[in-house]
Amino acid sequence: MSRELLKGNVAIAEAALRAGCQAFFGYPITPQTELLEHMARRMVELDRVFLQAESEVAAINMVYGAACAGVRTMTSSSSPGYSLMQEGLSYIAASDVPCVVVDVMRGGPGLGNILPSQGDYFQITRSAGHGDYRPIVLAPATVQEAIDFTELAFDLAEQYRHLVVLAADGQLGQMMEPAELPSMRSLPRTRPAWAITGAAGRAPNRISSLYMNAEEEEAFNLRIQARLAQICAAEQRSTEVQATHAELLVIGFGTAGRIAASAVEQARAEGLRVGLFRPQTLYPFPAERLSALLACCAVQNILVIEMNAGQMVEDVRLVVAGRVPVHHYGRLGGVVPYPEELYTVIQQHYPSLAASAE
């Protein structure tokens, strides 16, 4: 395999089918559309299922059906379309079937615009539909990571029989950079034992999200919670730059985290003890590592940078629990911050500089 110049949306699509995605259902929306278009061509070439649905509502329910039938399946959309999928996501989560959903986030609320945003953090990590559950959420920051996390998404979905959301944004979806694709995995010849495939020579399989009795529904919910506890223990992922030597720890995910990395580099070149912590899983939030950094290192101040009005910062504050001050800097509505801009913000929050300014 070799590195090639790939657009984020295309890379995710190609990585998905190489990871064994057998059925894609979707509806066009910018800035995600190239993903669907790539699938439209490649899935047909590979004699797999591609279908453009009449809406995101239909698309997610088609995914639900294909997942119940035991194949690797996915859909992708952008913020307004992701909103429309909430009902289906909740049914999927309540049926213990694996599936992968990509949200290439754009500016909102409402129709908003087609520019990069991280405004869906709450919706993706907290309220992916009604009821009491959380999806696994992976947040890539580079095209290579988008590829790797797409593969990982299918594997985690299958391992835990759980919903996995890839939280991308318009910048990652649209940009091109060199990356390496994985080789094509062969498709399984059999379907999982729980799948609905026709009750030939066995008792019927039934997949439903309905528990009329409160105790049974509670028992089912407790099973979800037990699975989430397992996921929290095993699947927290993050990456960092000089975080163990930082007095100011900058935290950002996805595109914001990537831009923050440039600003952190500049600050370090200027002699400031600044580090970066970039969550790669938004759920489970990498609380263990962040907590360890606070316990062992010199962090005096935290600066969370997001392309929203302050969403992940709530998860950060839950972990920090008042141990050090947590600040937030956000650009909203599709504005992508510049590294120089973030460098200025870093200077403002750097402990000794901040103190001298006061």
Added chain:
Amino acid sequence: MANLMMEPVYERPAALEDRATHYCPGCTHGVAHRLLAEALDELGLREQTILVAPVGCAVFAYEYFRIDGCEAAHGRAPAMATGIKRVLPDRTVVTYQGDGDLAAIGTAEILHAAARGENITTLFVNNAIYGMTGGQMAPTTLPGQKTTSSPFGRNTAQAGFPLKMSEILAQTPGAAYIVRRSLHDARHINQAKKAILTALRVQQAGLGFSMVELLSSCPTNWGMTPLEALRWLESEMLPAYPLGDYQVSEAVRALGG
């Protein structure tokens, strides 16, 4: 004589579980279930069929058939069935839907499944009311019909007119077989059974979307005895929803039967 006594003349279809249903006494959902089960048995499809149940009184349908099944979100059964059928093209996929499910919240999904010529079969149980939620107005509620959400009778100036789904879906080129039948007496029940058999054969032959609309009774929410309900169905629903074949494609005709 001894021989004669051994010969069963009526028994539970193999495709039905030996289980009491939660349907109200005299409700024709039970009749529709039996017809589908008999048809699956007769065509030898029990072991290769997947049922997609709706949200509505038939929400537990997947528990009553001895076949693989699942439970869709309200109105989304045709989309879910599409996902299943596309990855299991050689299986038989059936949706079973009420009128609120199919003709209100799920109008887009059924229309586009028909337009795509999705190779699935839909049993559409039209009882002119929302049964499960306690008798509210449905898209198929008749003008003047009293329901808990049209307590003075459906006023078309305020609440609009009933939707005739068989007539509408028959307009889509992807629809191969769309007929309306009724469950109000034995003769009509037999005709309904024949239509269900044809619809399943249409799917087996890969001819496109098939739907059998079944005019059905809801004695509980109509506030009638089971017998009164069947009479009301005959006298009020039949004129509003004429029985008949709304789409029988050339290929379906060639199937015969």
